[in-house]
Structures are given as C-alpha cells and as structure tokens.
Amino acid sequence: MSSAAAAPLVRTALPGWHRNLTVPQFTVITGLLVILLGTALLATPLCSSSSVGLWEALFTATSALTVTGLSIIDIGRDLTGVGQLVLAVLILIGGLGLMAITTFLQGFVQRGASLRRRLDRGRTLDEFGVGGIGRTFRGIALTAALVILAGAGLLYAFGLTDIDDGRERLWAALFHSISAYNNAGFSLWSDSLVSYRSNGVVNLVIMALILLGGLGWRVTNDLWIHRSRPRLRRLSLHTRLVLRTSAVLVLVGALGLLLTEHLSPGGVISGYGWLERFQTVLFQSVTARTAGFSTIPLSLEQLSDSGLLLIMALMFVGASPGGTGGGIKTTTLAALMAATRSTLRGQEDVVIRDRRIDDKVVLRAVAITLSSLLFVLLMALLLELEPAQSSGGGASLADVSFLEMLFTCISAFATVGLDVGVTAGLSRLGQSVLLVGMFVGRLGILLLLSAFWETLRAGRPPRHNRIGYPREDLYV
Template sequence: MPFPKAVHRTQDLYRRLTVPQFTVVTGLLVIIAGTLILATPVCSNAKVGLWEALFTATSAVTVTGLCIIDIGQDLTNVGQGVLAAMILAGGLGLMAITTFLQGFVVRGTELRCRLDRGKTLDEFGVGGVGTTFRGIALTATVLILIGAIVLYIFGFNDITNHGERLWAALFHSISAYNNAGFGLWSDSLEHYRSNAVVNSVIIVLIVLGGLGWRVTSDLWSNRKHLQRRNLSLHTRLVIRTSLILILIGTVGLVITESLSQDHFLSSMGWSERLMSSLFGSISARTAGFTTVNLSLESISDSGLLLLMALMFIGASPGGTGGGIKTTTLAALMAATRSTLRGQDDVVIRNRQISDKVVLKAVGITVASLLFVLVMALLLGMSSSLNGEQAFTFLEMLFTCISAFATVGFDVGVTQNLSHFGQLVLIVGMFVGRLGILLLLSAIWEAVNKDRLHRQNRIGYPREDLYV
C-alpha cells in the first residue's frame, strides 16, 4: 500500500538525520503546520493571508514577538490559543521538543545516540530524556499558572469581563515565561506602565524563563542549603552575569534618557523612571514586552545602542530566550582578563575553563555578529532596490538584532518592510532561535556525509601569528 510505504520512507529519512539536522527539519515542519492553521478562517480574519501567517508562526515558534498583524484584532480566540501553543513549543525549547519526538521515530538507538540527544536537551547525564523534559514542562506549568493567577486577581483589574481577564492573564503569563513578547494589545503593556503588580509579575517570569533549566533545577535541589559553595559554577556565573546586566541596563537607561530631553523618561517621576528602566533592561534580554513606545523620537541613540547590546547578549543557555547567552559573554570577558594578565589559562572562580569552551564562545560571537551584519546589509539593499520607506542604519541594525536575538522590539520597521525584507527577518529569527552553530553544524554534516565518522589523526606544526 502506498501510505505505509510513504510512512516507512519518512521514518527511514529521519533515522539518517543527525540531531542538528533533525532539529532544523522538525522546526520547519512545526512552522509550516502553524502557518497553515493560522491562515484558516477559524483562526484569523481576512487580513491574515499565508504570508502574514508564516511570519507570525515563525515569530511564535522562535519566541520572538515581532508582528505584522494585530494579535488581539486579527486573530480569533482559537487563533490566539494556537499562537500560545506555538509559543509554548518554542519556549520550552525547540531542541527539547525535537529530541523528545525523536524517541518515537528512532528505535533501538545506541548509547552514543542517547548521549548526543541528551546533550541537545541540556541533559546532565545518561538518564532518560523524558524525565528531564517532564521536569522542564512541570516547572513551566507551575510558574505560568502562578503568574496567571496573580495577574488575574491583582494585575488586570481594569478588565471587567472575567473570561477576557482570565485569558489575558494566562496568555501574557505564557508569553512572559517563554520570553516571547506577544501581547493581546497593540501597545503591548504601555497601559500598565505604572502598575507595579503587572510589571513585577512579568519581570519575574521573564527572568525565571531566561535563567535556564540547569539553573532553576540547581537552585531547587539546593533550596534547603542555598549557599554559594553548594551551587555549580554554571549557576553562579549565570546569576551573577544576569544581575550585572540588569543593573547596567537599568542605570544606563536612567542616565541616557534622563540626560536626553523630550524622551520617554522626561515626563515621569523617579519611581516610574526606575520601574520603566528596570522593565526595559530585563525585557531587552529577549522578552520584547514594552511599557513605552519605542521609536527614534521616544528614545535616544545612546539608549538604542544600550538596548542593542543587551539584546545581542540575551538570556542564558537552556532558557527560553535567544542571543549569544550570558555564559558566552562571561567566557569572553574571562579570556580577555587572562590575556591582559599574561596568563595562559582562562580561569573563572578558581576553575580553569577549557580551550574548547572559549573557542566555542568566540565562534558563537563572531558568527552571530557576521550574520546580523549580513541581515542589515540585505535590508539596506532591499530598501534601495524596491524604493521602500527610507530607514536609518540604526533602525535596520536594531531590527536585525531584535529578530536574531528573538527579542521582538520594533521601532516601526517590520510592518513597513517588503516581503523580501520580512523574509530576511524570518530567516534571522529561525537561525537565532536554533543557534548559529547548530545550523552550521547541520549544513556541514549534510555536505560532508563521508567525513562524519572519520577521526582526524593528522597533527600540524605550530606557528605564532601576530594579532
């Protein structure tokens, strides 16, 4: 029969895929399925065609939050529910989802394959992938429900319809924990800028989602004896780096926007300035929610530059955010310090970091920078060739970093781009969520199939290079 043969051939194809290739293929399939569902009349109105559905589905699965439609107006309740499901799938970790699904396709895998899949899921050891996935899902469910309950009771009190308030609380709790930045209102959370409860809940969910499974699991395991020496180096480094970035971002925004006249902090009191700056600093690290209108008129160039730096760094490994990750920045800073001190080894907190980790950090940063610059170059070429609305280089670079780091901040560029420009952002969101090295690895393995199992036993002579 033709159908069983097709299924068998599909399983055969999936068995031959490596973990990076499987992740890329499955991610594309999830986006395509989401696109087709969102484009149906049950999920959206006539304004949402296949292109709008594709952009929205990609933004949801990659937990970015960039939009070319109005989520609250153009999607039905069913469509919003589908969008929330895609946010959960992408936020809980696209690689975790695909690794879990791979167990149903690949039968009789050897120990080495299980180890590879475990690494993709950020697994600690050889234990089953399902156990870790259940832990991730349970943690997310508990935190999302707590956030939704607090928002429903104390946050969105101005919504009189209880059903609408419940859905708004649940949807924004899902979006916040998954660092997606999607909102049901066109102005994001600007209406709740002075609401301390809404700001606090969204901030806590963003931070907890961005810390990553390793960190939350380590903190929970040591909750009775929560001392620094009991925590792993990874946990201490993530927490320390995250706190420093939050502090730098908050103070930096207060200074840059207070010194600049007629910008978003100029009309606020000091308590609201601090709250808005804190919210902006945390949201910039891949969350995408805004309590102020982002544009060249509302924020200074120095403020935009600070936000771009925070966006590019992003969240932490295993978290729901994007960017190059906090640990990558920490490794680069430690390597720089060792170079300035004339040391041969990179040391963090009395622990020597392997050269492989440092090289990976350098590779991620350089590849990400080059990719973002190519995106900005393509957007500039698109604007010149198609006679689009003229954008400044700062606006285009800001939008490219926002897409690649899966943040979702927009300064009015995304909706005004041509389909080619929006396609550049779609590719950027997908690559940024998967990780630039994972995608390059998938491509390399596809091109060099014959070399996958060959070990390089050739040694090369060493020679110094002046840098």
C-alpha cells in the same frame, strides 16, 4: 508499478533515510514542520480574520515558535480566540518543548540505532542546553506550569483589574503570563504594555516571569535543590555565573538607560517622577533580555541613539543557556570576559572563580559571538537593499536610519521582538530576512551551521583527524 508493489520499497528506503539524521538536522526539520502546521492553522477563518493571509500567518507562526514577538498583524484584533490559543501553544512549544519533542521523535524513529549515535544525541542535546525527555522534561514542564499559573493568578487578581469582563481578564492574564515566561513578547494590545507603565503589579510580575524563564532549567533546578541558605555556597559555577552576569546586565542596563534618557532633552521619561522613571528603565532593561514587551514607545523620536545602542547590546547578549530566550547567552559573555582578563594577566588558562575553563568552551564562545555578529551584519546589509517605499501602508522606508535597521535585525536574531516601527513597513523580501534570522537565532547559529555542514557531507565517511600539526606563532 502499483501502489501495493511500491509500498515495500518505500518502507525499505525510508529507515535508511531517517536513521542517518543527526540531532541538528532533525531539529531543523521538526522546527520547519511545526511552523508549517502553525501557518496552516492560523490562516484558517476559524483562527483569523480575512486580513491574515498565508504570509502573515507564516511570519506570525515563525515569530511564535522562535518566541520572538515581532508581528505584522494586530494579535488582539486580527486573531480570533482560537487563533490566540493556537499562538499560545506555538509559544509554549518554541519556549519549552521544541528540543524535547525533537529528541523524542528522533528516539522514536531511530529505534535500533547504535549506542554511539544515542550517546551522541544526548551529548548534543546537553550541549545546546535545553534538557532531555523523561524525568527531566517532566520537571521542566511542571516548573513552567506552576510559574505560569502563579503569574496569571497575580495578574488576574491584582494587575489587570481595569478589565471588567472576567473571562477576558482571565485570558489576558494567562496569555501574557505564557508570553512573558517564554520570553516571547506577544501582547493582545497593539501598544504592548504602554498603558500599564505605572502599574507596579503588572511591571513586577512580567519582569519576574521574564527573568525566571530566561535563567534556564539548570539554574532553577540548582536553586531549588540548594534552596536552604547554608547550601547556597554549593551552587554550581554555571548557576553562580548566570545569576551574577544576569544581575549585572539588568542593573547596568537600567542605570545606563536612566542616564542616557535623563541627559536626552525631551526624552520619553523626562515627564515622569523618579520612581516611575526607574521602574520604566528597569522594565526595559529586563525586557531587552529577549522578552520584547515595552512600556514606552520605541522610536528615534522617543529614545536617544545612545539608549537604543544600549538596548541593542542587551538584546545581543540575551538570556542564559537552557532558558526561553535567545542571544549569544550570558555565559558566552562571561567566558569571553574571563578570557580577556586572563590575557591581560598573562595567564595561560582561563580561570573563573578558581576554576579552569576548558579551551573548547572558550573557542565555542568565540565561534558563537563571531558567527552571530557576522550574521546580524549580513541581515542589516540585506535590509539596506530594501526599496525606499513601504509595502504595507506604513511610513516610507527612505527615512529609516541604519541604526533602526540594525536594531530590528538584532531584535529578530536575538528573538527579542522589540520593534521601532520598521517590520511592518518592509517588503516581503525584507520580512523574509527577519523570518530567517528569527529561525536561526532560536535554534542556534552553530546548530544550523552544523546541520548544513552535515547535509553537505551526507554519504561521505566521517573524518577522523589523527594528524598532529607543528605549532607556530601568529602575531595579533
């Protein structure tokens, strides 16, 4: 058959294929295509040195799109200026635009789709907490641009003053502002921000960018609308819950790290003054909320086991819905805590601040937490099967503890990027586990499971369960 004769058949078959894609399926496909494009660009000589092959480019592109920050290359040394620019664009796409781009593309290729399908697309988009296109996305982009530029300006003028070259300082300020606001954790320096541990401006600006990016569009928009003091009481329950939970987690994390590392003999902060100690633990508590920057070396030799365990808990919770970070989200934790409190009080409904929470929300919180925990444990199990030698010239993995393996898995799944020296020493099979974990963690495990389930049921008629089942007690 000639190509001219085959073209009408392709055009006839293609619409039936893409019109039936759901939001989860379309999101997965879009994410994979962006990763492949980023890989192809980063692997070129224009973007990287000869030490960066296709695998290194793939891992870096995935880490950037999922705004994780785990890396098996030295960003400042192995990537050229163009490569660093490509990396920054991937971070922006992953932090702000992936869901919006997905929705735009789906709306473009599914023109003529039924009203029910378009409503389902909008409902699913809102459910995964990223925002839509049009006016909403313009608001998201404008807010991000203003915050990133303000952060870069502060870093350039008052923070990174040790960099003499003006262009180098400007790019460093802009790159780290983009990375911080999108909770990516990528740095142009191999030691992250360790050399700026005592720099108050750098610490405060980076922490502010991380927190603003992690709050989510709904919260920042609500705060802007009700920015006058008399209107603070009119904030939505979601906004108040996110702010309160985030503040509690940051303070508990900072005080907990201060306690564990103060009691730990020869700890990493033992030689600091009290002001520098609190600044250091506060930064680590904030950055553990899926940002990935570090002002202290992270290892079992530097931090106590209890300190690492506390950071793991903060990483697992992560940021807030619609934010640029990962994790199970602050509202998920709040819903679970409220359900526990209602159970202890003997209440039939879950109540938060005199508002009854729908049972579907609580069930979703349980599903997210349980599936995330099982997935992280599966990742750790697979990493434990790694051969006891390094594949990348690093230290032998025979001495890597299970705590370090679990720390790395949570860091990848929650898209944090904090590393205790395990990632670069893994074989490609082990790094593949982290790569999949980053992708699943960023898009959301329920979204991925939904896409997988809908793919398995492709071509089958939808199930409408109208059967009511009798109730029976289950003792737990």
